[in-house]
Amino acid sequence: xxxxxxxxxxxxxxxxxxxxxxxxxxxxxxxxxxxxxxxxxxxxxxxxxxxxxxxxxxxxxxxxxxxxxxxxxxxxxxxxxxxxxxxxxxxxxxxxxxxxxxxxxxxxxxxxxxxxxxxxxxxxxxxxxxxxxxxxxxxxxxxxxxxxxxxxxxxxxxxxxxxxxxxxxxxxxxxxxxxxxxxxxxxxxxxxxxxxxxxxxxxxxxxxxxxxxxxxxxxxxxxxxxxxxxxxxxxxxxxxxxxxxxxxxxxxxxxxxxxxxxxxxxxxxxxxxxxxxxxxxxxxxxxxxxxxxxxxxxxxxxxxxxxxxxxxxxxxxxxxxxxxxxxxxxxxxxxxxxxxxxxxxxxxxxxxxxxxxxxxxxxxxxxxxxxxxxxxxxxxxxxxxxxxxxxxxxxxxxxxxxxxxxxxxxxxxxxxxxxxxxxxxxxxxxxxxxxxxxxxxxxxxxxxx
Numbered sequence: 001x002x003x004x005x006x007x008x009x010x011x012x013x014x015x016x017x018x019x020x021x022x023x024x025x026x027x028x029x030x031x032x033x034x035x036x037x038x039x040x041x042x043x044x045x046x047x048x049x050x051x052x053x054x055x056x057x058x059x060x061x062x063x064x065x066x067x068x069x070x071x072x073x074x075x076x077x078x079x080x081x082x083x084x085x086x087x088x089x090x091x092x093x094x095x096x097x098x099x100x101x102x103x104x105x106x107x108x109x110x111x112x113x114x115x116x117x118x119x120x121x122x123x124x125x126x127x128x129x130x131x132x133x134x135x136x137x138x139x140x141x142x143x144x145x146x147x148x149x150x151x152x153x154x155x156x157x158x159x160x161x162x163x164x165x166x167x168x169x170x171x172x173x174x175x176x177x178x179x180x181x182x183x184x185x186x187x188x189x190x191x192x193x194x195x196x197x198x199x200x201x202x203x204x205x206x207x208x209x210x211x212x213x214x215x216x217x218x219x220x221x222x223x224x225x226x227x228x229x230x231x232x233x234x235x236x237x238x239x240x241x242x243x244x245x246x247x248x249x250x251x252x253x254x255x256x257x258x259x260x261x262x263x264x265x266x267x268x269x270x271x272x273x274x275x276x277x278x279x280x281x282x283x284x285x286x287x288x289x290x291x292x293x294x295x296x297x298x299x300x301x302x303x304x305x306x307x308x309x310x311x312x313x314x315x316x317x318x319x320x321x322x323x324x325x326x327x328x329x330x331x332x333x334x335x336x337x338x339x340x341x342x343x344x345x346x347x348x349x350x351x352x353x354x355x356x357x358x359x360x361x362x363x364x365x366x367x368x369x370x371x372x373x374x375x376x377x378x379x380x381x382x383x384x385x386x387x388x389x390x391x392x393x394x395x396x397x398x399x400x401x402x403x404x405x406x407x408x409x410x411x412x413x414x415x416x417x418x419x420x421x422x423x424x425x426x427x428x429x430x431x432x433x434x435x436x437x438x439x440x441x442x443x444x445x446x447x448x449x
Contacts, residue, residue: 002132116128311416
């Protein structure tokens with residue numbers, strides 16, 4: 001059995017400074033008031049033996065075991081607990097059984113986790129737990145009796161009591177090793193199943209590789225045939241290219257001869273082009289003058305067209321006025337005929353009155369009255385006839401003036417038509433000259449190119 005000799009705490013909970021608890025042979029007791037750290041010693045012992053639950057350490061996380069600081073002292077970032085064991089009986093596991101003294105150290109750094117050392121060598125937490133399990137103790141051992149622990153053991157279920165008996169019999173380590181061995185066996189079984197799957201996959205890959213090997217051999221055989229065929233093909237192409245080379249040389253000689261002839265023709269064309277280029281400025285000047293004359297004629301034609309349209313409008317207006325005058329003349333003739341009929345009727349009535357004058361005085365008086373009335377009517381008709389005659393004279397004067405204006409317009413329209421014909425002839429001549437100039441320029445451009 002391993003014997004606990006010393007427990008050293010550094011930065012663990014309330015033990016900020018390095019503190020040693022010597023565990024001598026016999027009974028070692030710790031006496032102190034509440035809050036002096038007695039429970040922290042028991043928790044340090046649990047912690048160094050491999051406790052992994054922060055709740056068993058009365059904290060929310062494992063970093064809570066590090067000294068957090070006070071109003072007078074700053075906190076720490078590292079906590080360490082060391083437990084010295086006596087291995088004189090050499091009952092420790094084989095990997096730790098080479099010395100008489102074993103020192104188990106657990107060190108934690110804030111935010112980095114904890115690590116274990118046994119006699120200065122880094123080990124796993126599982127190794128430390130098995131070390132103490134072989135000694136019938138550990139972080140969850142029933143040998144660590146706390147408040148309410150006795151009552152919990154009495155009221156424990158048979159399975160929990162079995163664990164107590166196994167621990168008392170010293171076979172807890174065997175159960176731990178068996179549990180670890182079962183985990184390894186399950187892992188090995190899973191690995192074997194995985195190996196079977198991998199073998200099946202490799203077998204499928206092997207079949208695929210064999211198929212690819214056959215395809216590769218076939219490809220190499222076909223590649224050899226292809227190389228032979230390509231060599232034959234390229235040889236035939238070489239023979240054909242050699243024949244084409246001879247023919248190309250012949251064509252090259254012919255082409256050189258043709259180039260010589262075309263060079264001579266190009267020199268002659270260049271000379272002709274230079275000769276034509278010397279006369280090009282005069283043609284361009286003539287073209288500019290023709291274009292200016294054409295523009296002037298176009299403007300004059302537009303003016304004549306506008307004048308023709310204006311005269312046509314005046315002609316239509318005069319014709320309308322003549323139609324109105326003709327209507328007025330017909331109306332005046334009608335009025336004149338009516339006046340003549342009224343004069344004849346009045347003359348007849350006057351004659352009847354003269355015949356009746358020889359009658360009675362009464363008839364004379366009536367005749368005189370009728371004559372006076374007729375005279376008034378005749379005077380009114382005479383006035384009306386005079387007015388109508390005056391209007392007819394004015395209308396006839398206007399008709400004659402309009403007729404003269406119409407004749408003048410007809411004469412002017414004839415002159416304009418003659419002028420339009422002359423402008424059309426001039427335009428045709430200018431367009432012919434422009435076509436000739438354009439043809440000359442095209443010929444010059446073709447000669448230059």
